Amino acid sequence: MSAHGHAELSHEHSVGTTRLFSIVWVWLLLLTAVEVFLAYERLEVHLMITILVGLSLIKAALIMSYFMHLRFERLGLFLLLVPAMVFCICMMLIMFFPDSIRLMNLRPH
Amino acid sequence: MSEAEFEGIVESRWSGGASPFAINSKKLGMWLFIVSDSLTFSALLISYAYVRLETPNWPRPFEIWPAIAKSSFMTFVLLSSSLTMVLGVNAAFKGDRKKTVRYLIATIICGIAFVLIHATEWVTLFGEGVTPWGNPWGTPLFGGTFFGLTGLHMLHVTIGVAYLAIIAWGFGKGKYTAEHVEVSGLYWHFVDLVWMFIFPMVYLLSVNPK
Secondary structure, rough: OOOOOOOOOOOOOOOOOOHHHHHHHHHHHHHHHHHHHHHHHHHHHHHHHHHHHHHHHHHHHHHHHHHOOHHHHOOHHHHHHHHHHHHHHHHHHHHHHHEEEEEEEEOOO | OHHHHHHHHHHHHOOOOOOOOOOOOOHHHHHHHHHHHHHHHHHHHHHHHHHHOOOOOOOOOHHHHHHHHHHHHHHHHHHHHHHHHHHHHHHHHOOOHHHHHHHHHHHHHHHHHHHHHHHHHHHHHHOOOOOOOOOOOOOOOHHHHHHHHHHHHHHHHHHHHHHHHHHHHHHHOOOHHHHHHHHHHHHHHHHHHHHHHHHHHHHHHHHHOO
């Protein structure tokens, strides 16, 4: 993602090879298999949601970097898109989760 | 400005100026749309996660067989369609029109298969009495969030299939350039990416505990 390293390649479109994309595809399938296995094991729901969201974020990063070519674009495009998106999602989490945790603690045990 | 001059600006490799990201306007537009659409899905997923964690008696109706097996297969189909899409984009930039159209058709077939399998699942759930406003297991929000999330995603897949069909037809005729294929690919990968969150959050978190 370095601005200088890829500046020369920034308009080179055949950046990925069939082999590279197939490897990414296999990794995505493997991560999905891990998720299904965790569901089969029936972990406790809070642990489960943490692991699942973590694995899904890795998968999303793989799709965005390789399939959506963000890895091969200029650093500027990444900086334009991703921090703003992450910031907005964090704002949503700030709105939701303190309330959700408070309600969880209010629930009679 | 003539077409050639415009191309020159898109090709520019200096930082800043008329083309700071060295991409065409279609691609930048699609990226901005994807960011805004990802926030729509984030809002739905976060509100779903909120009610899911807050509700002690959340229904967990999905058996490993057939519901989870079926949705895992749908994930496989969608991931494979992303692979054929990215190979199609590569072929388009190499100027191989026939191969590109073939890859795009493979992607479209995967998309249609996804929608059809998903539709059979909806019909099964309707048969069990699950609707957007109620279900036999209590907590009507289950149906509301399930059909809201999967329905919006299915709408995106359906629109994506139509979009890819138009691009495949136009590219095969020589009407569209490789850039059009690449931009439609961005949209298709985004639809795949969203499913990578919906599948674990909606299906795997509601596996029957017994």
